[in-house]
Amino acid sequence: MATQDIPAELERRIRALESPQGQGEDFDGSSWFWLLFLGIALPVVALIAGWSL
Amino acid sequence: MSNMIEIEADKSAWPLLLKERTWGPWQLGISLATAAAATWCYIIGEYTGYYLGFGQGFAALFAGSMIGMLIVALAAVPVCIRFGVDSIASSKPQFGSTGWIIPAAMQQISIVGWNSLLLIFFAKSTTQLLIALGAIPDGESAIIVPATIFLACALVFLFLLKGSGGLDRIAKILVAHVFVGFWMLYILVSQRWGDIEAAVPAYASTDPLWNYTTGVEIGIVSLLSWWPYIGAMVRMAPKGRTAAIPIMIGMGAPVPLLSLIGIAGILVLQVSDPAEWMRTIGGPVYGVIALLFVAAANLGTAVAGVYASAIGLRHFPGLDRLSWPVLLLLTIAPVVLVGLLIPELFFANFGSFLAFIGMAFAPLCGIQIADYYFLRHRRIDIRAMFVGGEGSSYRFWAGFNPAALLAMAAGCGTYLYLLNPLTYVSHGTYDYTTATLPTLVVAGVVHILVTKLVVKPAGKGGY
Numbered sequence: 126m127a128t129q130d131i132p133a134e135l136e137r138r139i140r141a142l143e144s145p146q147g148q149g150e151d152f153d154g155s156s157w158f159w160l161l162f163l164g165i166a167l168p169v170v171a172l173i174a175g176w177s178l
Numbered sequence: 179m180s181n182m183i184e185i186e187a188d189k190s191a192w193p194l195l196l197k198e199r200t201w202g203p204w205q206l207g208i209s210l211a212t213a214a215a216a217t218w219c220y221i222i223g224e225y226t227g228y229y230l231g232f233g234q235g236f237a238a239l240f241a242g243s244m245i246g247m248l249i250v251a252l253a254a255v256p257v258c259i260r261f262g263v264d265s266i267a268s269s270k271p272q273f274g275s276t277g278w279i280i281p282a283a284m285q286q287i288s289i290v291g292w293n294s295l296l297l298i299f300f301a302k303s304t305t306q307l308l309i310a311l312g313a314i315p316d317g318e319s320a321i322i323v324p325a326t327i328f329l330a331c332a333l334v335f336l337f338l339l340k341g342s343g344g345l346d347r348i349a350k351i352l353v354a355h356v357f358v359g360f361w362m363l364y365i366l367v368s369q370r371w372g373d374i375e376a377a378v379p380a381y382a383s384t385d386p387l388w389n390y391t392t393g394v395e396i397g398i399v400s401l402l403s404w405w406p407y408i409g410a411m412v413r414m415a416p417k418g419r420t421a422a423i424p425i426m427i428g429m430g431a432p433v434p435l436l437s438l439i440g441i442a443g444i445l446v447l448q449v450s451d452p453a454e455w456m457r458t459i460g461g462p463v464y465g466v467i468a469l470l471f472v473a474a475a476n477l478g479t480a481v482a483g484v485y486a487s488a489i490g491l492r493h494f495p496g497l498d499r500l501s502w503p504v505l506l507l508l509t510i511a512p513v514v515l516v517g518l519l520i521p522e523l524f525f526a527n528f529g530s531f532l533a534f535i536g537m538a539f540a541p542l543c544g545i546q547i548a549d550y551y552f553l554r555h556r557r558i559d560i561r562a563m564f565v566g567g568e569g570s571s572y573r574f575w576a577g578f579n580p581a582a583l584l585a586m587a588a589g590c591g592t593y594l595y596l597l598n599p600l601t602y603v604s605h606g607t608y609d610y611t612t613a614t615l616p617t618l619v620v621a622g623v624v625h626i627l628v629t630k631l632v633v634k635p636a637g638k639g640g641y
Contacts, residue, residue: 131565138193142261142560147196149259149416151556156422163426164248168241175237176390 191492193560194262194413201414207424209411213482214404215356215432216475217299218292221528222400222433223440228381229389232374235441238390240434242397242612247430249398249618250405253543255425256550258409259418261560265409266490269542271558271640272549272625275566276577280586282490284538285406286512289487291531292403294516296476301326301517303454303472307465310457327517330473331510334480338488338506358471359436362456365464366439370446377445387609395597395612397434399536402614404429405543410486484509533599533613540614541589541621545582548622553629559640571640579639581628589621 131139141147152160201209226235257268269281301323308314314322367374382389408429415421443449447458457465488509491497497505550556562571574580597604597613607616633639 135192135564138195139561139564141195142193148261149196149199150418151256151260152418152422156418159422159426160248160251163423163430164244164251168244171237171241171244172394175234175241178231178233178237 191264191267191489191498193267193564196262196416199262199414199416201411203415203420203424206411206415206421207428209414209482210408210424210429211356211432212478213407213411214429214479215359215436216479217296217472218400218479219359219433219436219475220440220443221295221299222396222532223437223442224444225529225532226393226396226437227379227441227444229379229383230393230441231377231379232438232441232445234390235379235393236434236438238393239397239437239441240431242394243401243434244397244426244430245394246398246401246614247404247426249540249543249547250402250408251422251425252551253546254405254409255412255421256418256556257558258413259415259421261558261563262413263409263563264413264486264489265406266493267563268409269546270563270566270572271554272545272579272582274574274577274579274582275562275570275572277574277579277582278493280583281542282493284542285490286487288403288406288535288538289483290512290516293480293483293513294521295528295531296480297327297330297513297517298323298521300330300472300476301521303469306454307457307462307469310465311462323521324518327514330477330480331514331517333477334484335503335506335510337477337481338485339503356432356436358467359439359475362468362471363436363439363442365456366442366446370442373446374442379445380448385609388604391609391612392602395536395614396532398612398614399532399540400433401430402539402543403535405539406490407482407486410489411482480513484513529602530599533593533597533602536597536614536617537590537593537599540593540617541586544589544618544621545585545625547618548585548625549582549629552622552626553641562640574633574638579633581625581633581639584628585621585625588624589617592620593617 222239223235226239229235230238254265254268257271258264261267266278266282266285270278273280304326305314305322308322379389383392408425412421412425415424447454454465456468484506488502488505491505491509497508500508550558559571562573566573566577572579593599593613596606596608596611596616604613629639629641634641
């Protein structure tokens with residue numbers, strides 16, 4: 126357990142975020158589809174198409 | 179009272195609570211697009227146009243940009259979006275409760291560099307246009323350039339006095355400039371298509387593969403520059419699901435699209451500044467429109483950059499309790515100094531600056547991705563990110579994690595071997611892999627190995 130003193134408001138925020146219900150949501154399946162499609166599949170297509178120009 | 183605390187949280191590096199994170203996908207996408215679409219697109223396009231023609235240049239830049247955006251999204255965004263923190267806080271699980279000053283220093287250097295570049299570009303465009311219109315005599319640029327930089331910095335300061343609310347408001351207005359940019363591109367392409375097709379890149383190597391790979395490399399490293407910016411903005415959104423497309427489309431795609439302006443300009447007219455070539459093509463009215471576009475584009479990005487930079491400074495002891503206006507002044511001051519004292523340095527060494535970005539941020543992203551997905555399996559200790567005393571999970575050794583430090587060194591060494599940032603002389607597998615991607619992989623692998631061999635057995639790091 127850490128020993129550093131912190132402001133009360135920061136403590137309140139940390140407590141809220143330590144609960145999974147208080148956290149935002151990580152990437153889900155749909156996010157991963159779009160990330161991989163736009164970040165890998167589309168660039169590969171662009172590279173192949175561009176090389177033949 | 180509650181509202182006051184929310185406003186203050188917005189100006190601090192403290193994590194934001196779910197109820198304070200109200201940006202939807204459109205709001206996030208617009209803010210990210212406004213941050214990404216700036217004059218640097220022309221300079222990025224200009225550098226690509228040195229090696230590649232219009233079509234190949236766009237393909238290489240587009241591919242590189244989207245790959246770079248994916249890397250940044252995987253590295254920083256998950257932690258930022260889950261806990262409402264900025265990019266610097268997201269690096270604490272890897273670099274430690276003191277070692278985060280390394281990414282923080284990289285963030286400050288990167289944002290100061292980019293903002294200086296933007297504001298100098300804007301000041302030069304303004305001066306050239308005023309001279310061309312006869313509003314000022316030819317020798318007055320020594321006054322107009324610094325005066326314009328001061329004015330732009332003052333506007334950025336005023337916009338940000340109310341925190342991210344200012345960022346949101348300015349983004350909604352200035353996003354219109356993206357469409358003006360495409361109109362300018364249409365003007366150039368429709369009037370000079372024959373010249374664009376026939377143009378030969380000025381510094382193209384005899385090896386077409388090297389040219390193509392360098393175009394991809396420029397795209398990747400340009401988008402790695404968004405690492406310092408992205409956390410401060412995505413932390414305003416509560417869900418990865420609603421952030422993925424705005425990140426990739428809003429922040430990733432505008433750069434290669436607007437860089438077409440720079441590629442076309444440098445190929446046909448040997449100048450990437452639209453304020454200059456629009457005047458050549460369409461006369462003073464077009465020149466004024468282009469200048470307004472440059473002003474809007476750069477102002478939006480400078481606002482986002484200074485905001486992210488100020489939030490990053492909040493992590494430093496002593497600066498966490500400084501008043502917001504004073505912190506803003508501290509953040510803007512280096513930009514003013516660079517813009518006034520060494521304006522030509524950034525223009526003359528833009529390629530080296532880009533390579534520095536790749537050399538610094540590629541290992542950082544590799545370390546974050548390896549740590550979050552392969553070592554921690556997405557488990558993050560939010561308390562340890564903000565309470566760094568003895569006993570904290572991210573204390574490591576005196577606040578530094580040797581695994582991340584060694585991985586950074588290995589990554590930087592890999593980049594330097596593959597591509598010399600000063601001469602652009604390449605070695606090894608560069609032609610097939612770029613310099614950034616192997617750098618990212620080497621840093622990630624070294625981080626995993628040292629963590630498994632040294633850090634975890636020592637019971638450090640909260641793994």
